[in-house]
Amino acid sequence: MTCPRAIYLDGAGWYSGDGPVRTGLRTGGYPGPVDRFHWQGLLGPVGALSDHMGANGNHPKVPQLARRIEQLRQVNPNGQIVLVGLSAGTSLIVCALERLGEDVEVDYVVLLSPSVSDRHDLTDALRHVRHRFYATISPHDGMLASAGPAGGESGRPAGLVGFRLPRKMTRERKKLLAKLIPLPWRPEYLAYGWDGGHVSATSADFIRAVITPRLLDDLPHPLDRPALTEKEATHD
Amino acid sequence: MIDLCARGWSAVLVCAILLTGCNGDVTLGRQHEQNGEPHLAYENYLIAGEENPDEGAAEAGLRRTAPAAAEYWRKRADKAAEQGDWALAAKCHLKVLQIAPDATDSIKALRRIQLEHPELVQQAHASADSERLSGELLAMVEPEALDDAPDPSDTPQPPVPDEPDEPSKAVQPAKPTEPDKPAGPAKAGKPSPPAVPQGPAPVTRPKGAAAPPQPVLVTAGAAPTGTAVPQPAAPATGPPAKPAKGKHVVRPRPTTPQKPPTAKPKPPRPAPAVTPPKPKPKPKPARPANPYAFKPTVRAGTGKPPTDFITIVRVSRDDDRYPKKRDLAGGLSIKVKDTDDDPLEADMEVYLGRRRTMRNKKLRENAVISVVDESAVAHEIIILDIYDNDETVTVGLRRVD
Numbered sequence: 001m002t003c004p005r006a007i008y009l010d011g012a013g014w015y016s017g018d019g020p021v022r023t024g025l026r027t028g029g030y031p032g033p034v035d036r037f038h039w040q041g042l043l044g045p046v047g048a049l050s051d052h053m054g055a056n057g058n059h060p061k062v063p064q065l066a067r068r069i070e071q072l073r074q075v076n077p078n079g080q081i082v083l084v085g086l087s088a089g090t091s092l093i094v095c096a097l098e099r100l101g102e103d104v105e106v107d108y109v110v111l112l113s114p115s116v117s118d119r120h121d122l123t124d125a126l127r128h129v130r131h132r133f134y135a136t137i138s139p140h141d142g143m144l145a146s147a148g149p150a151g152g153e154s155g156r157p158a159g160l161v162g163f164r165l166p167r168k169m170t171r172e173r174k175k176l177l178a179k180l181i182p183l184p185w186r187p188e189y190l191a192y193g194w195d196g197g198h199v200s201a202t203s204a205d206f207i208r209a210v211i212t213p214r215l216l217d218d219l220p221h222p223l224d225r226p227a228l229t230e231k232e233a234t235h236d
Numbered sequence: 237m238i239d240l241c242a243r244g245w246s247a248v249l250v251c252a253i254l255l256t257g258c259n260g261d262v263t264l265g266r267q268h269e270q271n272g273e274p275h276l277a278y279e280n281y282l283i284a285g286e287e288n289p290d291e292g293a294a295e296a297g298l299r300r301t302a303p304a305a306a307e308y309w310r311k312r313a314d315k316a317a318e319q320g321d322w323a324l325a326a327k328c329h330l331k332v333l334q335i336a337p338d339a340t341d342s343i344k345a346l347r348r349i350q351l352e353h354p355e356l357v358q359q360a361h362a363s364a365d366s367e368r369l370s371g372e373l374l375a376m377v378e379p380e381a382l383d384d385a386p387d388p389s390d391t392p393q394p395p396v397p398d399e400p401d402e403p404s405k406a407v408q409p410a411k412p413t414e415p416d417k418p419a420g421p422a423k424a425g426k427p428s429p430p431a432v433p434q435g436p437a438p439v440t441r442p443k444g445a446a447a448p449p450q451p452v453l454v455t456a457g458a459a460p461t462g463t464a465v466p467q468p469a470a471p472a473t474g475p476p477a478k479p480a481k482g483k484h485v486v487r488p489r490p491t492t493p494q495k496p497p498t499a500k501p502k503p504p505r506p507a508p509a510v511t512p513p514k515p516k517p518k519p520k521p522a523r524p525a526n527p528y529a530f531k532p533t534v535r536a537g538t539g540k541p542p543t544d545f546i547t548i549v550r551v552s553r554d555d556d557r558y559p560k561k562r563d564l565a566g567g568l569s570i571k572v573k574d575t576d577d578d579p580l581e582a583d584m585e586v587y588l589g590r591r592r593t594m595r596n597k598k599l600r601e602n603a604v605i606s607v608v609d610e611s612a613v614a615h616e617i618i619i620l621d622i623y624d625n626d627e628t629v630t631v632g633l634r635r636v637d
Contacts, residue, residue, distance in 0.1 A: 028338065140289050156621075167555055167626055187285035188334050191298035195289045213338045222346040223333050225361070 001072060003079020004032030006215075007065075009039060011087030011113075012055065012150070013048025017202045021084060024207025029216060032080065037065055039092055052115065055088040056151025057095040065096035073104050081106040082215055086202055087143075087159070090114035090135075091150040097125035104128060108215050111135040112201040115144055117153035118164050126176040132220065134211070137162045138185035140196030159198075165227060180227040181220070183210070262293045269297070274304035278335065306336040313345065322353045326360040527612040532586055532594040537602025537618060545632035548620065552628035561587070564633040566609025570617060577624040584629065586617065606636070 006025060010017045018036040025034055039061035041047040041054075072081055083106050085093040090111040097106070107130045114135050126133055135158060144157040155164075162182050166173065185196040192210060193203030200206075214221045265280035281297035288294070313328030326349045332342040350357045546565050551572040552558035561571035573583040579600065586594040586607055594605065605617040614636040621630040 161621065164623075165557075167557075169557075185289075186334070187282050187289065187294075188298070188302075190285045190289060190295040191302040191335075195295065197289075209336065209338045213340075213343070217343075219347065221333075221337070222330065222343055222350075222357075223337060 001075045002032070003072060003076035003081060004030070005072065005079070006030065006032060006034045006082040006084055007037050007068070008034055009037050009065075009083075009085040009089030009092055011089050011115075011199070012051030013040060017086050017199065020202050020204040021207050024202075024204040025212055025215075027204065028208035028212025030212050034084075037061075037068070039065070039089065052088045052147065052150050053152050055091040055115075056153070057098065059092060059095070059151075062092055062095045062099060065092060066099040069096065069106060070101055070104050073106075080108075080215075082108045082110065084110045084112065084211075085114070086112045087115045087198065088150040090159075091116045094120065094122065094125045095151075097128045100128045105130040107131050109133045110211055110215075111159070113138065113141055113144060113159040113198045115147065115150040115157040115159060116163075117149035117151075117155035118158040118161050119155035120149075120153060120158070120163070121166050122163060122180060123166065123173050123176050126179050129179055131179070131218065132181050132214070132224070133179045134181050134183050134214065135159070135163060136183045136185070136194075136201050138194075138196040138201070140185060141198045143198035163227065174228055177228045178226050181224045182227060261287070262291065262297060265294075265297050265301075269301060274301040275308040277301045278305035302335050306332050306339060309335065310339070310342060313342070317345070322349055323356045323359060325349060326353070326356045330360045527608045527610055528588060528591060528593070530593070530608045530612070532596075532605050532607045534594075534596055534599065535604050535606070536600065537604050545618075545634050546615075548630065548632045550628055550630045552626055554626040555628050558628060561585075564615075564617070564631075566611060566613065566615070568607060568609050568615065568617070568633065570631055572627060572629045575622055575624045575627045575629065580622050580624060582619060582622045582629045584619070584631075 006021075008018045008021050018034065022034040039055075039059065040051045069081060069083075072079070083093045083097075085091075091114075093109060093111065094116050097109070105128050109125075109129055109132075111134065122133070137159060139160065141157075141160055144160040147157065149155055149157050162184070163180060165177060169177075185194065189196075189206060189210065192205040192208075194200050194206040194210075214224070220226075261280045261284035265277040265284065268274070268277035268280060278298065278301040281294045281301060284291055284294035285298060309328045309331045313325045313332065316322070316324035316328055326346060329342040329346045329349070332339050333346070336342075346357060549562045549564060549570070550558045551560055551562050551570060553560055553572055553574070561569055563569045567589045569587040571585040571587065573585055573595070575582045576598075581598040581600055583595075583597045584599055584605075585592055585596075586605060588607070589610065593607065596605070599605075599619050601619055601622055603619045605619075607615050607617060609615055616634050616636055618632045618634065619629060620632050621628075623629075
């Protein structure tokens with residue numbers, strides 16, 4: 001129950017993504033342990049579709065994850081908590097954040113190839129993020145292009161097109177959305193093993209070189225471009 | 237029978253040309269790598285990787301050259317900082333971070349520059365957003381500044397692996413060097429992305445299927461940036477000739493007719509005994525004389541939409557954040573009239589200047605509208621996304637070469 005600590009959620013029907021993520025975080029200098037939060041059914045890859053469609057707020061593991069975060073925060077009021085998810089696992093992360101108690105916050109969230117709907121309103125989830133909320137985007141993600149969003153939501157997977165901003169923007173909502181930082185695929189990332197594909201976003205090199213530096217620094221990375229700029233966020 | 241044979245050979249020839257074309261940037265990258273120019277090799281591998289992320293040779297090339305390329309730009313940044321050129325220093329550090337996102341020295345340096353010259357860092361970001369940073373940088377770095385680039389003979393170069401199935405090895409480099417074009421400073425490959433960075437905007441890269449207008453890296457004689465670069469004809473076979481150290485010119489891939497460069501007087505040369513035949517000028521693609529007479533056409537998109545957009549914009553009838561009508565580029569603008577939910581379709585109007593050139597109903601996602609701009613350059617407007625709830629349509633504009 002010590003912090004700093006990262007909690008990793010794999011994708012639907014996927015059980016081995018924590019290895020490269022753990023390696024990447026460790027080699028990048030992340031000081032804490034990386035826990036794997038198992039949420040998938042017992043059918044393995046065969047049950048990927050049911051995992052994918054069931055990854056929403058009604059999933060029985062969502063309250064468990066929320067409780068786990070709350071317990072961690074209770075024991076370590078100032079310790080760093082990072083949530084990392086892949087594909088449908090990101091949907092559980094977002095839903096768990098929405099369930100957290102009022103003052104409970106995690107420090108960073110990293111959604112790798114998120115299959116959450118691009119129309120999902122992140123405002124409630126972002127209330128429980130202290131620093132930044134990263135979400136990768138790749139137009140080359142063939143798996144997301146062929147699958148719909150996780151949890152049976154409408155829209156398109158955010159990992160393919162990025163999150164849409166809500167239409168009605170209050171000042172508070174803008175402030176929250178300034179924490180959302182898209183990480184679009186760049187060809188430079190080929191050198192770090194992410195070729196824009198769905199699962200290669202968990203490549204150890206990518207996690208080490210691109211993700212970990214962002215978790216070790218309170219200030220935003222110079223290449224971070226928030227969904228809403230500071231100016232937009234403060235402008236009514 | 238003869239006809240059948242001829243067809244077969246034509247098919248083989250077309251396949252060979254296609255394969256060669258796909259590997260052009262990788263071939264150039266290898267040449268630069270062999271010449272000890274990892275930063276230029278990196279840029280070529282980057283273009284190849286952008287065009288085809290599954291290209292293993294590009295990925296391997298990027299992995300090989302990334303450390304040396306990052307080191308090159310870090311040195312350039314340090315030198316620019318010494319000279320007080322903070323704009324260049326910021327851009328070079330940004331380039332380092334694009335290559336090596338965990339370069340803590342560059343992160344710290346950029347933050348220092350941000351404190352003292354926030355506007356310069358913002359400008360550097362704008363260049364990075366529009367993905368023309370590499371071209372700008374390579375054009376900005378003075379030739380003499382490049383003279384102290386690491387000598388390939390000083391540092392041992394790792395052997396460049398050859399792909400056994402690399403067809404371009406036997407053929408000349410696929411990218412033409414076009415000697416009669418000016419080598420001006422790299423211009424905008426793409427303008428800034430739309431106001432909202434998510435949505436299909438990150439499709440920028442950004443990045444994808446067909447290549448955006450990218451700088452082509454050319455080694456040239458001692459010509460400073462911005463002047464004409466006489467290019468010797470590339471040999472058809474054999475290894476490429478090693479260019480003079482540090483003489484690089486970056487030129488955007490020519491897409492529009494450019495002004496001829498101001499000619500510099502050349503020293504008189506003795507006339508050769510036999511006058512070589514003049515190379516035939518390339519035939520220019522036919523363009524309509526009057527762009528306003530061009531009637532846009534629409535076709536359904538197939539497969540993945542391209543990603544080499546000049547600009548991506550959102551227009552909306554009900555979402556106050558986006559206008560109903562928006563300028564694209566070259567006098568082209570687009571207006572949303574209506575959207576339907578089932579089937580998901582949009583009614584759009586295309587304008588050239590003030591004149592409406594097309595009104596089309598029932599455009600589906602990925603539909604492609606072929607248009608020309610005020611300079612009669614062919615473009616395509618692609619419907620990327622339709623959101624019926626607030627009648628918002630995202631479109632991308634790309635140039636057709």
